[in-house]
Amino acid sequence: MRLVAQVAVPGAGRPDWHAMAPRRRPGIGPTTIGAASLALLLGACNFGMNPGGTTQGQDINGLYRLLFWTAIGVGVTVYALILWSIVRYRRRPDDDGSLPDQTRYHVPLEIAYTVIPVMIVAFLFMMTLRTEDRVDAVVPNPAVKVTAVGFRWQWRFEFPDSAFSIVGVNGSPTTGPMIELPVGQTIQVTLQASDVIHSFFVPDFNFKRDDIPGRTNVFDITIPRAGVFRGECAELCGIGHADMTFYIRAVSAAEFQRWLAANQGKGLIESASTG
Numbered sequence: 472m473r474l475v476a477q478v479a480v481p482g483a484g485r486p487d488w489h490a491m492a493p494r495r496r497p498g499i500g501p502t503t504i505g506a507a508s509l510a511l512l513l514g515a516c517n518f519g520m521n522p523g524g525t526t527q528g529q530d531i532n533g534l535y536r537l538l539f540w541t542a543i544g545v546g547v548t549v550y551a552l553i554l555w556s557i558v559r560y561r562r563r564p565d566d567d568g569s570l571p572d573q574t575r576y577h578v579p580l581e582i583a584y585t586v587i588p589v590m591i592v593a594f595l596f597m598m599t600l601r602t603e604d605r606v607d608a609v610v611p612n613p614a615v616k617v618t619a620v621g622f623r624w625q626w627r628f629e630f631p632d633s634a635f636s637i638v639g640v641n642g643s644p645t646t647g648p649m650i651e652l653p654v655g656q657t658i659q660v661t662l663q664a665s666d667v668i669h670s671f672f673v674p675d676f677n678f679k680r681d682d683i684p685g686r687t688n689v690f691d692i693t694i695p696r697a698g699v700f701r702g703e704c705a706e707l708c709g710i711g712h713a714d715m716t717f718y719i720r721a722v723s724a725a726e727f728q729r730w731l732a733a734n735q736g737k738g739l740i741e742s743a744s745t746g
Contacts, residue, residue: 524694528675545591613691622664624704669715
């Protein structure tokens with residue numbers, strides 16, 4: 472009987488687990504996710520406000536965002552100084568319990584924390600005034616003139632240059648008026664009220680203007696893109712207040728002209744009969 476000696480070779484016959492393991496693909500790390508999130512926040516955050524369906528509404532949105540970012544900057548600065556003071560001047564184990572050096576005044580610091588807030592407030596005031604001037608500006612020769620008349624409890628939109636009006640229907644169901652307006656042109660709206668105070672409000676426009684009996688309010692809007700925008704009365708005006716809705720359909724200039732021609736001279740048109 473022959474005995475065969477077997478010599479063990481290190482690693483022989485053992486699977487190479489490292490070679491067999493699947494290679495890890497490079498993934499998205501926390502730094503990439505954080506940078507993308509910050510970019511999204513800085514570029515797209517409207518802080519709950521609509522981007523603005525008109526050029527005037529976009530100006531309002533820009534001012535709103537500016538105020539928010541300024542408040543965030545002030546808040547971060549204040550909290551950072553508070554935290555720094557807590558950490559820097561915390562009580563240490565080797566403190567003998569005596570008070571630190573007391574400074575009665577620091578002129579440069581006092582000037583800084585007085586001048587900087589005043590400059591911030593002055594800057595925000597100027598930006599607010601600039602935005603209000605742009606939003607309230609009324610041109611002498613608008614492309615389209617519309618008169619919006621609020622009454623209990625509907626709206627009537629008059630197009631005096633084309634001799635017709637679109638009026639909402641009270642009843643069951645209540646039908647709010649649908650009007651068309653051109654994209655990219657200046658539209659001048661004249662507000663009138665025939666009974667109580669109403670309020671012309673289109674959320675997507677970031678705009679609201681009170682409609683007061685005996686007082687005429689005039690404003691301009693320019694709609695940069697096509698779409699349908701819902702409007703409503705934003706002043707509690709009675710039992711049918713919730714029914715005071717209307718719709719603005721923004722279309723191309725050519726389509727708007729066809730809509731005007733189709734309704735030319737028809738007088739009072741109920742919204743249920745408009746397409």
